[in-house]
Amino acid sequence: MRKxxxxxxxxxxxxxxxxxxxxxxxxxxxxxxxxxxxxxRDEMVQIIAREAKAAGVGLDIQVYPGAxxxxxxxxxxxxxxxxxxxxSFPLDYASGKVGAFSATLMPALVRSHERAARLNDSPFMxxxxxxxDKAGVIVLSDxxxxxxxASKRGCILKPQDIKGLKIxxxxxxxxxxxxxAGASIVSVPSNEVYNALQTGVADATDxxxxxxxxxxxxxxxxxxxxxxxxxxxxxxxxxxxxxxxxNRLNKEQQGVVINGGKKAEDYFNKATKGLDDEMxxxxxxxxxxxxxxxPEEYAAWVKIAQESSYKQFAAEVSDGxxxxxxxxxxx
Numbered sequence: 422m423r424k425x426x427x428x429x430x431x432x433x434x435x436x437x438x439x440x441x442x443x444x445x446x447x448x449x450x451x452x453x454x455x456x457x458x459x460x461x462r463d464e465m466v467q468i469i470a471r472e473a474k475a476a477g478v479g480l481d482i483q484v485y486p487g488a489x490x491x492x493x494x495x496x497x498x499x500x501x502x503x504x505x506x507x508x509s510f511p512l513d514y515a516s517g518k519v520g521a522f523s524a525t526l527m528p529a530l531v532r533s534h535e536r537a538a539r540l541n542d543s544p545f546m547x548x549x550x551x552x553x554d555k556a557g558v559i560v561l562s563d564x565x566x567x568x569x570x571a572s573k574r575g576c577i578l579k580p581q582d583i584k585g586l587k588i589x590x591x592x593x594x595x596x597x598x599x600x601x602a603g604a605s606i607v608s609v610p611s612n613e614v615y616n617a618l619q620t621g622v623a624d625a626t627d628x629x630x631x632x633x634x635x636x637x638x639x640x641x642x643x644x645x646x647x648x649x650x651x652x653x654x655x656x657x658x659x660x661x662x663x664x665x666x667x668n669r670l671n672k673e674q675q676g677v678v679i680n681g682g683k684k685a686e687d688y689f690n691k692a693t694k695g696l697d698d699e700m701x702x703x704x705x706x707x708x709x710x711x712x713x714x715x716p717e718e719y720a721a722w723v724k725i726a727q728e729s730s731y732k733q734f735a736a737e738v739s740d741g742x743x744x745x746x747x748x749x750x751x752x
């Protein structure tokens with residue numbers, strides 16, 4: 422009898438575990454950045470995953486870094502379709518689907534971290550987020566990363582310094598500016614930049630300061646133009662979630678994800694300026710020359726951007742001119 426009771430107890434325990442397992446909701450988060458190496462974008466997603474696990478609401482977020490689940494450019498469609506639940510995603514990568522997203526990687530539109538923070542609550546970003554939402558994706562965490570440009574040949578300060586170089590560009594607006602200055606464009610995502618430089622496919626690259634460190638670009642270049650006080654390059658790389666996936670969660674789980682997103686954003690806001698400082702220190706440590714743009718050099722690039730990137734964006738995007746004006750209106 423005791424043996425039979427023990428068997429019944431064991432069976433009941435198995436049933437409890439089975440129900441608990443069945444009640445567990447598993448989400449998949451994908452991004453292209455290195456995992457476990459201090460990349461701030463990976464950490465933002467990990468924060469949300471840890472918050473979900475700690476909340477005990479039957480929610481598990483599995484993180485796939487390093488483009489191990491989806492290729493970088495495939496993540497947007499996967500979120501729209503509900504195949505991918507979450508991503509730390511450079512929004513400009515989806516500009517082929519929604520042209521207005523190119524405004525989130527536009528030369529000289531942001532210039533500083535302080536101005537990036539003010540942009541988040543501006544009419545400009547309200548319109549961008551409305552377009553994200555309309556496409557079937559929601560923003561969990563805002564993140565603007567400053568960026569730089571580096572070359573195997575020498576320092577890029579003036580427009581003439583880039584003439585004749587093969588440069589990998591993160592998006593079409595910068596590509597337009599570099600081309601206007603006489604460069605040719607190489608199209609690869611940031612996780613393939615190292616190999617492109619190493620094999621001679623590219624002579625130079627622009628990307629975020631975080632990626633310059635995470636992907637060890639200091640091993641391949643001679644000089645880098647850091648953001649300094651006159652940053653040409655800023656990119657919006659939020660944590661995004663598929664609206665289909667979000668709507669499948671219960672209210673408690675939705676609240677946990679939203680709160681996790683806020684914590685991830687708070688972490689990033691404290692870390693973002695440090696990414697620039699870390700890049701400068703790391704590149705100097707590896708004997709790469711580090712320079713910044715003087716005001717007159719910045720102005721020369723702005724002039725070229727206005728004649729190329731801004732003009733092209735206004736012509737190709739129905740509300741492009743309005744978006745640029747709204748962004749520039751933020752003081």
